[in-house]
Amino acid sequence: MNIELNKTYRTRSGQKCRIICVDRTAIYSVVGLLETPRGEETATYMPNGVLCSESCSPGDLISEWEDKPEYDRSLLPAWANKAITMDRYGTWHCYDIVPDLTENTWMVHSPDFATIPPSHAPKWKGDWKDSLLTFED
Numbered sequence: 001m002n003i004e005l006n007k008t009y010r011t012r013s014g015q016k017c018r019i020i021c022v023d024r025t026a027i028y029s030v031v032g033l034l035e036t037p038r039g040e041e042t043a044t045y046m047p048n049g050v051l052c053s054e055s056c057s058p059g060d061l062i063s064e065w066e067d068k069p070e071y072d073r074s075l076l077p078a079w080a081n082k083a084i085t086m087d088r089y090g091t092w093h094c095y096d097i098v099p100d101l102t103e104n105t106w107m108v109h110s111p112d113f114a115t116i117p118p119s120h121a122p123k124w125k126g127d128w129k130d131s132l133l134t135f136e137d
Helices: none
Strands: 008-011 016-021 030-036 039-045 061-064 083-086 092-095 113-115
Touching: none
Parallel strands: none
Antiparallel strands: 008 016, 008 061, 016 030, 030 039, 083 092, 092 113
């Protein structure tokens, strides 16, 4: 992956990192501002997005950042307006409760969920594990 100045990337752990420098004179020549619960923190990377050369790190940059899509709740059945998610195959589903993320799927503790037809599904190319959209009443 080619890391570019002023672009935003997703880390392996799902954090957002905005690149502010790509030409430092060091092995870790890329500098980014990582969004954390405490605010922005500086992180340095190799040109390929690797945070630490020893092993895979949760802080490695793995893809460009994609903001979650907006979604019109009126397209959902009245009973299933609490949340929507995309599964690992790219199919969107709606729920009457907020599902839990497991390693391989979204788990619901209710039999009520439905598949959203592709014509009404959000247009989004992000990671399925980051697809949860919840709706306030």
